[in-house]
Amino acid sequence: MKVVYLTSESYIDHSYTVASELKKHIELIIFLQAKEATIEIDRWCKKFGAEFVKRKRFRNPLSFVSEILFLLRIRKLKPDVVWFNTMTVYQVLLAGILLKKFLVVMHDVDLHPEIKDNHGMFSVKMTMKLALKKICAASRVQSEIFKQQHGFSPPVFQLPVIDYYKDTGEPADKPAAGKNIPGKVRFFFFGSVEKYKGIEILLDAAEILQSKGIDFELNIYGRIKYDTEAILDRIRNIVNASIHNEFIDYRKIHQIYNSNDVLILPYRQVTQCGPLLIGYSEGVPSICSDLAGFREYVTDGRDSMIFDNTAAGLAAKMEEIINDPAIVNKLSKGIEEIALKKFSMGALAGEYIENFKKCKES
Numbered sequence: 001m002k003v004v005y006l007t008s009e010s011y012i013d014h015s016y017t018v019a020s021e022l023k024k025h026i027e028l029i030i031f032l033q034a035k036e037a038t039i040e041i042d043r044w045c046k047k048f049g050a051e052f053v054k055r056k057r058f059r060n061p062l063s064f065v066s067e068i069l070f071l072l073r074i075r076k077l078k079p080d081v082v083w084f085n086t087m088t089v090y091q092v093l094l095a096g097i098l099l100k101k102f103l104v105v106m107h108d109v110d111l112h113p114e115i116k117d118n119h120g121m122f123s124v125k126m127t128m129k130l131a132l133k134k135i136c137a138a139s140r141v142q143s144e145i146f147k148q149q150h151g152f153s154p155p156v157f158q159l160p161v162i163d164y165y166k167d168t169g170e171p172a173d174k175p176a177a178g179k180n181i182p183g184k185v186r187f188f189f190f191g192s193v194e195k196y197k198g199i200e201i202l203l204d205a206a207e208i209l210q211s212k213g214i215d216f217e218l219n220i221y222g223r224i225k226y227d228t229e230a231i232l233d234r235i236r237n238i239v240n241a242s243i244h245n246e247f248i249d250y251r252k253i254h255q256i257y258n259s260n261d262v263l264i265l266p267y268r269q270v271t272q273c274g275p276l277l278i279g280y281s282e283g284v285p286s287i288c289s290d291l292a293g294f295r296e297y298v299t300d301g302r303d304s305m306i307f308d309n310t311a312a313g314l315a316a317k318m319e320e321i322i323n324d325p326a327i328v329n330k331l332s333k334g335i336e337e338i339a340l341k342k343f344s345m346g347a348l349a350g351e352y353i354e355n356f357k358k359c360k361e362s
Contacts, residue, residue, distance in 0.1 A: 001026045001027065001080050001081075001353070001356060001357070001360070002026070002027040002029065002077070002078070002079045002080050003022075003026055003027065003028050003029070003079060003080060003081050003082075003083055003356055004029045004030075004031070004074050004077055004079040004081075004082045004083065005018075005019065005022075005028055005029065005030045005031070005083050005085070006031050006033065006074075006082065006083065006084045006085060006091075007030065007031070007032055007033070007085035007086075008032065008033045008034060008055075008085060008086055009032070009033075009034040009035075009038075009041060010086065011085045011086065011107070012032070012040070012041070012044055012164070013162050013164035013165065013250070013274070013278075014085070014159065014160075014162060014164075014274070015030075015032070015044075015085060016044065016047075016162075016163065016164040016167070017160050017161070017162050017163050017164060017345050018160065018345060018352075019048050019050075020048075020163070020345065021160075021345035021346055021349050022345075022349060022352065022353075023048065024349075025349055025353055026353060026356070028048075029077060029079065030045075030048050030049070030050035030051070031050065031051050031052075031053050031074075032044065032045055032050050032051070032052055032053065033052075033053045033054075033055045033088075034052065034053075034054070034055060035054070035055055035057075036054070037052050037054070040250065043168075053070060055088070063090060064090050067088065067090040067091055067094060068094060068098070071091070071094050071095065071098040071099060072098060074099070075098055075099060075100075079101075080101065080356065080360045081101045081102065081103060081356045081359045081360055082095070082099050082101065082102040082103075083102070083103050083104075083105075083356070084102065084103065084104040084105065085105055085107075086104070086105070086107070086123075087104050087123060087127055087131070088123060089122055089123045089126055092123060092126040092127050092130050092131055093126070093130065095131065095134075096130060096131060101359050101360055101362070102131075102134055102359075103134055103135075103136050103155065103355070103356075103359055104127060104131060104134050104135055104136065105135075105136045105137075105138055105157050106124070106127065106135045106136065106137060106138070106142070106146075106154075107138045107272070108124075108142075108271065132150060135154050136154050136155045136156065136157050136355065137154050137155070137156050137157070138156075138157060138158070138159045138271075138272050139156070139158055139159055139271055139272040139293065139296055140156055140158065140296055141271050141272070141292045141293045141296050142156075142271045142272065143156050144292075145271065155355040155358070155359075156351070156355075157348075157351075157352055157355065158343070158348050158351065159272045159274075159277060159343075160277065160343055160344060160345040160347075160348050161277050161280045161281045161339070161340060161343050161344050161345070162274060162277045162278045162281055163281045163345075164250075165250060165253040165254045165257070165278055165281070165282075166254050166281050166282055168250065168251065168254075169250070169251050169252065169253055169254025169255060170251050170252065170254065170255050171254070171255065171258075184215055184216050184217040184240065185216050185217065185261050185262065185318075185321055185322050185325055185328070186216075186217040186218075186219060186259070186260040186261045186262075187216060187217065187218050187219070187260070187261065187262050187263075187264050187287075187318060188218070188219040188220065188221065188256070188260040188261075188262070188263055188264065189202055189218075189219075189220045189221065189222070189263070189264050189265075189266075190221045190222060190248070190253075190256060190257075190263060190275050190278075191221075191222045191274075191275050192222045192223050192225055193220070193222050193223065193224040193225055193226075193231065194225050194226065195226055195268075196267060196268050196269045197265075197266070197267050197268070198266035198267050198268045198289065199220070199231060199266070201266040201289075201309075201310070201311050201314060202218075202264050202266045202314065203231075203234045203235065203238070204311030204314075204315075205266075205311045205312075205314035205315040205318060206218050206238045206241060206315075207234075207237075207238065208311060208312065208315040209315050209318060209319060209322075210238055210239060212319075214319060214322055215240070215322075216240065216318065216322050217240045217241075218238060218240065218241040218242070219241075219242050219244075219256075219260060220235065220241070220242065220243045220244065221244045221248050221256055222244070222245075222246075222247075222248060223245055223246055223247055224243075224245050228245070232245070253278065254282065257278065257279060257282040257284045258282060258284070260284070261284070261321075261325075261328050262284070262285055262286065262287060262318075262321060262328060263275060263276070263279045263284055263285070263286040263287070264286070264287050264314070264318075265286050265287065265288045265289065265294065266289055266307075266314060267288070267289050267291065267293075267294075268289070269291070269293075270289070270291050270293035270294060271292075271293040272293060273288075273293065273294065273297070276288065276294070276297060276298075276304070277297070277343065279304075279335075280297075280303070280335050280339045280340065280343065283332045283335055283336065284332070284335075285303060285304045285305070285328065285331035285332060285334075285335060286298070286304040286305070287304065287305045287306075287307055287314065287317050287318065288304060288305070288306055288307070289306075289307065289309050290306050290307065290308055290309050291309075294306065297339070297343060298339075299334065299338050299339070302331070302334040302338055303331055303334035303335045303337075303338045303339040304331060304334075304335075304339075305317050305331070
């Protein structure tokens with residue numbers, strides 16, 4: 001089976017994991033679209049024999065012409081299926097005319113409430129309108145949401161454990177406390193700080209623990225995107241808390257995960273979560289909000305933990321681990337025994353290929 005895979009720099013980590021496995025099973029021709037070529041993109045393309053395609057701005061009048069020529073070139077390859085990781089507005093308009101069989105993964109069927117990418121939102125709306133029957137979901141929870149909204153279930157390309165940062169990152173500079181090293185348990189938050197990610201719940205929980213005189217460490221990695229000064233003030237008032245208010249270079253992510261013990265994911269909304277799946281690749285467990293998007297991937301108490309969406313509930317889970325750091329090792333072992341067996345790309349590849357076959361035969 002020949003599949004042409006179109007992806008972008010936004011999904012370079014996810015695409016790395018997917019392509020690494022699928023190239024073992026099918027003929028996979030890969031194009032990576034981005035505004036500019038970078039050293040990271042160049043290395044990625046060389047690894048997979050992929051081709052970089054410069055993406056012109058939507059407002060550039062040449063953009064429409066270049067998209068036509070690009071899709072015509074793909075058609076000449078005579079693929080069984082063209083698989084889009086995301087679509088530009090022009091690709092949405094043209095794919096149904098120029099391509100016979102194609103699928104597009106909708107990574108956020110239920111958009112995050114604070115999303116401000118106008119082109120991205122417009123592209124999603126156009127995809128829903130013009131390519132509804134071609135849409136695939138990135139998780140089973142998203143598939144259920146899609147069915148409630150549109151009356152049918154889309155194919156699922158379940159997001160796998162993300163290996164990219166382990167394979168490309170710099171080594172950790174110190175061992176983590178949960179790995180049989182005495183010292184404070186190190187909790188951390190990773191990713192851009194946006195309202196739907198619930199950083200306030202984490203800070204409330206940290207303040208509860210501090211008021212009880214409990215010793216721990218909290219490290220926050222990611223650019224704050226709202227109420228910056230108020231959030232910084234709260235962090236400064238928590239003993240042994242630190243904030244790296246910046247975009248985190250991809251080469252540093254492996255080091256961050258392995259220099260901490262437990263990832264905190266106090267999200268208010270989630271349908272799939274990259275930081276959780278990076279943690280699984282690194283053997284680092286999480287404490288997650290009680291949301292369907294996390295329950296799809298977490299076996300509570302065995303490979304990660306679920307808390308009850310309150311600051312007190314989160315503080316209780318954190319205190320449990322502080323009092324018994326061996327829980328970290330137990331959960332890490334559970335990741336290897338449970339999560340990786342269910343969500344590694346090797347485990348999910350069969351379902352991906354079955355989706356391609358159904359598209360080809362439809």
